[in-house]
Amino acid sequence: MSVLKNRSTLRWLVPMAAAVTVVGGGAAIGTFAANAEPALPPRSAAQLLVDLQTARLDGLSGTVVQRADLGLPPLAGLAGGDAALLTGTHTLRVWYSGPDRQRVALLDTLGERDVIRSGRDVWTWDSKANTATHRTLPESTGRAAEGALPVTPKDAAEQALAAVDPSTLVTTGRSATVAGRDAYELVLTPRDEASLVHQVRIAIDATEHVPLRFEVLADGADRPAFEVAFTQVDYRRPDADQFTFNPPPGVKVSEETADRPGSKAGPHRKDGKPGAQRPGAEDAGLRTVGTGWTTVLVARTGAADVARTPAGDAAKPGPADGPGAAQALDLLNGLPKVSGDWGSGRLFAGKLFSVLLTDDGRVLAGLVTPERLYEAARG
Numbered sequence: 001m002s003v004l005k006n007r008s009t010l011r012w013l014v015p016m017a018a019a020v021t022v023v024g025g026g027a028a029i030g031t032f033a034a035n036a037e038p039a040l041p042p043r044s045a046a047q048l049l050v051d052l053q054t055a056r057l058d059g060l061s062g063t064v065v066q067r068a069d070l071g072l073p074p075l076a077g078l079a080g081g082d083a084a085l086l087t088g089t090h091t092l093r094v095w096y097s098g099p100d101r102q103r104v105a106l107l108d109t110l111g112e113r114d115v116i117r118s119g120r121d122v123w124t125w126d127s128k129a130n131t132a133t134h135r136t137l138p139e140s141t142g143r144a145a146e147g148a149l150p151v152t153p154k155d156a157a158e159q160a161l162a163a164v165d166p167s168t169l170v171t172t173g174r175s176a177t178v179a180g181r182d183a184y185e186l187v188l189t190p191r192d193e194a195s196l197v198h199q200v201r202i203a204i205d206a207t208e209h210v211p212l213r214f215e216v217l218a219d220g221a222d223r224p225a226f227e228v229a230f231t232q233v234d235y236r237r238p239d240a241d242q243f244t245f246n247p248p249p250g251v252k253v254s255e256e257t258a259d260r261p262g263s264k265a266g267p268h269r270k271d272g273k274p275g276a277q278r279p280g281a282e283d284a285g286l287r288t289v290g291t292g293w294t295t296v297l298v299a300r301t302g303a304a305d306v307a308r309t310p311a312g313d314a315a316k317p318g319p320a321d322g323p324g325a326a327q328a329l330d331l332l333n334g335l336p337k338v339s340g341d342w343g344s345g346r347l348f349a350g351k352l353f354s355v356l357l358t359d360d361g362r363v364l365a366g367l368v369t370p371e372r373l374y375e376a377a378r379g
Contacts, residue, residue, distance in 0.1 A: 055209035059237025167292030342377035
């Protein structure tokens, strides 16, 4: 398959989008160990881009390590699912045998969580909870979880390369050895100084032209804020058994539809097409401001979502909201108060992104400086 098959119009990296609604815990990280630079024939940035676009991957298996230090507040208990990958260090095993046979296993000390796709069948399994879910995808479908956080260097590279436009300087870096493979390095540098991203570095297998390592460096930092890399890779097609899931004895199995998790009959959107209509989507006022690396995502939340006291603090949660809501509101009330000719609110400034929550019920986020958010808020 083409490594760049999905060339969406995504203009910012995944950590920003997820951080609008998720808070997790950070951990200090270092860079992946690097060996001496291999001697490789020179290749230009344009040639490396062509290599990525024309590469074909029939099969792959390997071990991936992902590390994130985004400067998020230490409330890891609020994160779950894909959001857990925004914090700390994680080890995953991946298998790929074409676009309809894929498997990812997230390993930890207490067990593992797997997502397995075989044709239209998608299984998720949590060994710790001793549960599994099964759903059948529609006949015409692409990836099993479009829009999910990247779990391999290829996933991350596809989303970053979608931002390559005149706002990006594309150059080559130093050659490297990653997972025992010689690799070239492609470097993406935002031209706009309002972007908090200093560089995106993609190590590309010199022979197979597959991304082996993906790093995002924040402005002013010499260590990646987000990195994902193979530590071991095998390009042979995995055995078919890797994509067959038989629930172990005692596992509780749930059936889901592809339209809406946990529903027996999938809903339809107001336009008549299959899929769930997100509650309040028409009233949310979701839009973007700007282009390229300095795009700002703007959303208007409902009054019930950002109920506030006269002092400008988030209202206390009720008994039905649970401890997670109390933690989230404590976090919001602990953010610095800011104000200007755009209004007033609270600001979270991370290493790669900033989030502004205004008192009039808007959320603005981007891989940008707070000043760029204030400009968007004025508009």
